[in-house]
Amino acid sequence: MAAKKLLILPGDGIGVEVMAQVRRIIDWLGKRRKIEFDLSEGLIGGASYDVHGTPLSDGTLAEALAADAVLLGAVGGPKWDNLPFQFKPERGLLKIRKEMGLFANLRPATVFDALAEASTLKAEVVAGLDIMILRELTGGLYFGEPRGIETLPDGSRKGVNTLVYTTEEIRRIGRVAFELARKRNKRVCSVDKANVLECTVLWREEMIKLQQEEFQDVELSHMYVDNAAMQLVRNPKQFDVMVTENMFGDILSDCAAMLTGSLGMLPSASLGAADASGRRRALYEPVHGSAPDIAGKDMANPLATILSFAMCLRYSFDLAEEADMIEAAVKAVLKGGLRTADIMQVGKAKVSTTVMGEAVVREL
Amino acid sequence: MAAKKLLILPGDGIGVEVMAQVRRIIDWLGKRRKIEFDLSEGLIGGASYDVHGTPLSDGTLAEALAADAVLLGAVGGPKWDNLPFQFKPERGLLKIRKEMGLFANLRPATVFDALAEASTLKAEVVAGLDIMILRELTGGLYFGEPRGIETLPDGSRKGVNTLVYTTEEIRRIGRVAFELARKRNKRVCSVDKANVLECTVLWREEMIKLQQEEFQDVELSHMYVDNAAMQLVRNPKQFDVMVTENMFGDILSDCAAMLTGSLGMLPSASLGAADASGRRRALYEPVHGSAPDIAGKDMANPLATILSFAMCLRYSFDLAEEADMIEAAVKAVLKGGLRTADIMQVGKAKVSTTVMGEAVVREL
Ligand SMILES: CC(C)[C@H](C(=O)O)[C@@H](O)C(=O)O
Ligand SMILES: CC(C)[C@H](C(=O)O)[C@@H](O)C(=O)O
Numbered sequence: 168m169a170a171k172k173l174l175i176l177p178g179d180g181i182g183v184e185v186m187a188q189v190r191r192i193i194d195w196l197g198k199r200r201k202i203e204f205d206l207s208e209g210l211i212g213g214a215s216y217d218v219h220g221t222p223l224s225d226g227t228l229a230e231a232l233a234a235d236a237v238l239l240g241a242v243g244g245p246k247w248d249n250l251p252f253q254f255k256p257e258r259g260l261l262k263i264r265k266e267m268g269l270f271a272n273l274r275p276a277t278v279f280d281a282l283a284e285a286s287t288l289k290a291e292v293v294a295g296l297d298i299m300i301l302r303e304l305t306g307g308l309y310f311g312e313p314r315g316i317e318t319l320p321d322g323s324r325k326g327v328n329t330l331v332y333t334t335e336e337i338r339r340i341g342r343v344a345f346e347l348a349r350k351r352n353k354r355v356c357s358v359d360k361a362n363v364l365e366c367t368v369l370w371r372e373e374m375i376k377l378q379q380e381e382f383q384d385v386e387l388s389h390m391y392v393d394n395a396a397m398q399l400v401r402n403p404k405q406f407d408v409m410v411t412e413n414m415f416g417d418i419l420s421d422c423a424a425m426l427t428g429s430l431g432m433l434p435s436a437s438l439g440a441a442d443a444s445g446r447r448r449a450l451y452e453p454v455h456g457s458a459p460d461i462a463g464k465d466m467a468n469p470l471a472t473i474l475s476f477a478m479c480l481r482y483s484f485d486l487a488e489e490a491d492m493i494e495a496a497v498k499a500v501l502k503g504g505l506r507t508a509d510i511m512q513v514g515k516a517k518v519s520t521t522v523m524g525e526a527v528v529r530e531l
Numbered sequence: 532m533a534a535k536k537l538l539i540l541p542g543d544g545i546g547v548e549v550m551a552q553v554r555r556i557i558d559w560l561g562k563r564r565k566i567e568f569d570l571s572e573g574l575i576g577g578a579s580y581d582v583h584g585t586p587l588s589d590g591t592l593a594e595a596l597a598a599d600a601v602l603l604g605a606v607g608g609p610k611w612d613n614l615p616f617q618f619k620p621e622r623g624l625l626k627i628r629k630e631m632g633l634f635a636n637l638r639p640a641t642v643f644d645a646l647a648e649a650s651t652l653k654a655e656v657v658a659g660l661d662i663m664i665l666r667e668l669t670g671g672l673y674f675g676e677p678r679g680i681e682t683l684p685d686g687s688r689k690g691v692n693t694l695v696y697t698t699e700e701i702r703r704i705g706r707v708a709f710e711l712a713r714k715r716n717k718r719v720c721s722v723d724k725a726n727v728l729e730c731t732v733l734w735r736e737e738m739i740k741l742q743q744e745e746f747q748d749v750e751l752s753h754m755y756v757d758n759a760a761m762q763l764v765r766n767p768k769q770f771d772v773m774v775t776e777n778m779f780g781d782i783l784s785d786c787a788a789m790l791t792g793s794l795g796m797l798p799s800a801s802l803g804a805a806d807a808s809g810r811r812r813a814l815y816e817p818v819h820g821s822a823p824d825i826a827g828k829d830m831a832n833p834l835a836t837i838l839s840f841a842m843c844l845r846y847s848f849d850l851a852e853e854a855d856m857i858e859a860a861v862k863a864v865l866k867g868g869l870r871t872a873d874i875m876q877v878g879k880a881k882v883s884t885t886v887m888g889e890a891v892v893r894e895l
Pocket of ligand 1: 726
């Protein structure tokens, strides 16, 4: 069997440093488990703009489309903040999501036992938390047309974006939500603003239909997005799978990630539609950003990216055993008391990105 | 001088009960402070739909437009959940905001000392919190055109809403933000998603211009909305005034309200443009909703509505002294240990809506 194609895109800021730690694990897989990848590395975001004048070159996009999976670090930084809109690092990320058709963004918000105290929420509110936020990723307000800024006859300006969903887009993300719930606690909470936005009235109606037609074994509830933001703070453990629109999902998943206290620990997966052989295009990335303030200082937490790689092994490469091993190694290292600066607690040992990466490999 | 016109719209659910407690305070103002209002009461939301077949009748709207201030309870409830979109209780609320031109929604998120423990966040993270979220209320995704649900030729459907802002809309809400900050700690954080949405690129550019032209004494910073949701959870005290788009403001202000642990305590004010005499159309309402689950049980917390009335006295009727007295009475009652169910704590006395209202009047 040909080795699986894995494309690594470290991106900007701490993306580069944390990805270097994943490389150690890839080496370990080769040496100790005889697992080889057809590995390549490319540029995205500001790093790509600096070399190619675009945040995502055609060459890199072609490689991503041909890959079995893509592992991404993070994009963005002050250096590129003042670029025109279409050259911003984020455009590269949005383009690769869109072109790869990655409509389903899985963002687990879990609390690691060793870190429950790190949350700003009371430990009893978050301890043991394990919810899955499923964000629609290629539609909605992020991609709707018309969009842009127009100058009016009187010299003033008008800015427009469009929130739009079709039946088909809603049903395909709904299906992923229900399927995920089947493997978990069989409860889906669909988040919308159906009391104000017609687009989300459609969202709610289609979710209800889909559940009745295909997923009667899964419980479906609905919540307005403002209430969902409140309920995440009040009692996050009430949720199992939460599914929502792109922009809402961006906000709610970051809120949920922060309340775990484990932001530097959270992986994510973005999946496309399954092809005839059941294979899905897939991109894995940590939930955290490029953290320009600590970039290059060997301070960043590599665990979210390492865990994203574990997700990649599990979902794209059918290597559940190795994924389990990596996840167990991460837990063991935390239990042993090692902490990067972001999750540092009194009485623990503060270590660098590199030392943390080495510790995981040693544990393996 | 003619008595000031005050229109009371209790609305649905607990709106009715909490407003009854404000009536006691109005009586007290008449008897003890010789302050009389030209008072009228009307219907809005489901209550209006049941009588008039519309969530806001022309008559009530005309009264609202003629009033010096409107005091609102809350709207909505399961009874009206399945009405067609245009009859839903929420349409009444959105229409009155739009027709009165109430573009500036002030939502303070403050923690009452006596209640810091009630938050799900650690007390040290929220104790003393006092931030002001300013939400644009008559534009953005809530009101943009085109909007609606369309059936496509193949029978599938498409739902659309539009996020739109003009220079003028951005500048007028920006001005309110900077003016508020001048009376506080002189810091405005403008929240947008300028890395993705062109409409909010315009928002950011106009905020920057406005600050340079008119408010150089106020510090302006910018934050992406997903990060803002995180920062509210991580360290809410970093903010002074936060200003943002209608939909973002709906989500962030509810998130902020919940993290205070004082949701049943939080008032809000919605203001229009100043006329030649400096008078602004204004509507005051609690941040909480109609809470159908506890409606009619004399359990609801009336303090948010009482404090909304205090805001009304202060901003619309120039009665700062009376507003101070009411706010002090509320604090004293809390200090004395009375609690409605929503803010109940071990060792305190649980009381009904009515008893809480009476206690505030007695304290006065
Ligand atoms: C960087 C940005 C474009 C991106 C998004 O908004 O989707 C990020 O916030 C995320 O959540 O992955
Ligand atoms: C009831 C609803 C229409 C309203 C809104 O979304 O504005 C409410 O959530 C609020 O925040 O005042």
